[in-house]
Amino acid sequence: MTDETFDTDLILAIFKLVWSRRAETSDEKDEAINVEVGASTSKKNRGTTANASSLKVSCELLRFFVTEAVQRAAILAEAEGSDKIEATHLERVLPQLLLDF
Amino acid sequence: MAAEPRDGGFEKEKEEEEAAAERAELLRDRFRLSVISIANAEAEKVVMGISEPVVACIADLAFKYTEQLAKDVELFAQHAGRKSVNMEDVILSAHRNDHLAGLLRSFSQELKGKEPQTERKRKKSSKSDDKALAS
Numbered sequence: 277m278t279d280e281t282f283d284t285d286l287i288l289a290i291f292k293l294v295w296s297r298r299a300e301t302s303d304e305k306d307e308a309i310n311v312e313v314g315a316s317t318s319k320k321n322r323g324t325t326a327n328a329s330s331l332k333v334s335c336e337l338l339r340f341f342v343t344e345a346v347q348r349a350a351i352l353a354e355a356e357g358s359d360k361i362e363a364t365h366l367e368r369v370l371p372q373l374l375l376d377f
Numbered sequence: 378m379a380a381e382p383r384d385g386g387f388e389k390e391k392e393e394e395e396a397a398a399e400r401a402e403l404l405r406d407r408f409r410l411s412v413i414s415i416a417n418a419e420a421e422k423v424v425m426g427i428s429e430p431v432v433a434c435i436a437d438l439a440f441k442y443t444e445q446l447a448k449d450v451e452l453f454a455q456h457a458g459r460k461s462v463n464m465e466d467v468i469l470s471a472h473r474n475d476h477l478a479g480l481l482r483s484f485s486q487e488l489k490g491k492e493p494q495t496e497r498k499r500k501k502s503s504k505s506d507d508k509a510l511a512s
């Protein structure tokens with residue numbers, strides 16, 4: 277039962293990328309006041325992290341997203357008698373998928 | 378007021394930006410690879426073929442979803458006065474879909490169960506089993 281899933285390190289790396297981007301944009305607003313450009317002190321103060329189990333649950337959530345997309349599109353493809361999932365199938369399941377996630 | 382140091386500062390920023398963009402591309406590519414293997418495995422399970430553009434599209438959507446998730450869980454953790462994101466934050470991000478939240482909750486409980494607290498849980502469940510038998 278080797279279910280494919282995402283790597284927690286990869287997900288953490290992506291999270292950190294997003295978090296530092298967000299810290300940067302709010303830092304830019306502060307920079308007008310701060311003279312030092314190299315100061316990453318505000319970033320360090322934000323320093324959001326995630327614990328191991330939250331990463332595992334995140335991986336599971338993302339895995340669901342992918343499998344749901346495939347499963348829903350597959351149902352549509354099958355209903356139309358096709359044996360291959362095509363863009364037209366994904367297109368039609370996308371609205372509901374995005375609403376559900 | 379001093380022009381020269383500022384120029385040097387901007388160059389550094391540009392370099393940093395480029396390096397960050399490269400790192401982001403690398404992560405995207407690794408992410409895409411994961412999605413490809415998960416999507417293909419799932420397609421096999423339902424005995425279906427799946428076209429490459431479809432998988433690429435799912436990968437892009439999933440990446441955007443991940444970025445959104447990062448933002449959401451950070452907000453939830455900060456709202457709770459924490460710097461560290463925990464499982465509840467992730468489960469909360471799925472609040473719009475009860476079914477999904479339920480699945481995540483069971484998953485998180487399984488995770489908890491795998492920790493050294495398993496013995497306590499077993500005792501608890503056997504107690505409630507006895508009660509059920511008694512009634």
